[in-house]
Amino acid sequence: MDKVSLDIDKMSMIQIKNNLEKLFPTDRKQRRALTNAAKRSSKPMQRALKDLIKSKASKTAEQRRALGYTVGKLRKSIRVFPSKKGMKSGKIGAYVGPLIKVPKSIKKKKGQTEEQRRKAAQEWVKKRSGFYFYMLEYGFGPRGSSQTVGGLGLLPKTADKAGGASLNLFESEVWKELNKKSKKLFGTSIK
Numbered sequence: 001m002d003k004v005s006l007d008i009d010k011m012s013m014i015q016i017k018n019n020l021e022k023l024f025p026t027d028r029k030q031r032r033a034l035t036n037a038a039k040r041s042s043k044p045m046q047r048a049l050k051d052l053i054k055s056k057a058s059k060t061a062e063q064r065r066a067l068g069y070t071v072g073k074l075r076k077s078i079r080v081f082p083s084k085k086g087m088k089s090g091k092i093g094a095y096v097g098p099l100i101k102v103p104k105s106i107k108k109k110k111g112q113t114e115e116q117r118r119k120a121a122q123e124w125v126k127k128r129s130g131f132y133f134y135m136l137e138y139g140f141g142p143r144g145s146s147q148t149v150g151g152l153g154l155l156p157k158t159a160d161k162a163g164g165a166s167l168n169l170f171e172s173e174v175w176k177e178l179n180k181k182s183k184k185l186f187g188t189s190i191k
Contacts, residue, residue, distance in 0.1 A: 031092055033181070035082045037173035038094040041166050042080045045096045048162035050075050052154045057136050074098060077130030096158070098130030 053075045077100075083093035102121045109117060125131070139151035179189040 033177045034092040034174065035094065037170060037177050038092055039080050039082055041170035041173045042094045042096050044162040044165040044169065045158055046078055046080055049096055049154060049158045050078050052157055052161075053078070053136075056152050056154065073128065074130040074133055074136075077128060077133075098133040100129055100131050102129075 057074065077098040078096065079099050081095045081097065083091070083095060085091075102124055106120050106124055107117060109120070112120070135151075137151050137154055139149050141148040175190075182188065182190045
């Protein structure tokens with residue numbers, strides 16, 4: 001077996017550390033930059049999930065159109081969300097899933113009564129919400145019946161299909177973020 005020796009210049013390591021601290025002076029800014037990189041790198045997973053929904057969950061689209069339902073709402077509601085829970089502990093990440101919550105701009109609109117806000121929220125849910133994704137994913141039991149309907153299991157399939165591409169993209173997105181900040185501060189890129 002070949003021997004590998006590695007020499008590390010202490011001064012250059014200290015200089016790199018200092019430059020990184022200049023690039024992102026606070027932990028909050030570092031986490032924000034890494035979260036943005038994670039959101040951008042999750043795009044392949046978002047596309048894969050939308051494709052799986054179109055192929056697996058849209059089998060009765062013609063029947064639903066005939067009944068007057070809108071078709072494609074779930075697919076359009078799939079978004080990439082930043083992870084907010086881990087921000088204080090230093091963890092970064094992004095989630096891919098449906099848009100469910102009614103936006104605050106609708107819930108807390110000034111100059112409207114509570115009834116008008118409720119009606120606007122219900123209209124938004126009819127047009128944009130993908131709340132039924134969880135029923136498709138995990139299954140459900142119809143009310144008044146002992147029979148259960150199994151889920152489709154789209155999330156593990158999405159992870160298998162596009163997880164590697166997202167991880168590879170994450171590394172390049174982190175480098176882009178670091179180079180962008182370095183060019184802004186120092187006029188040169190890191191890599």
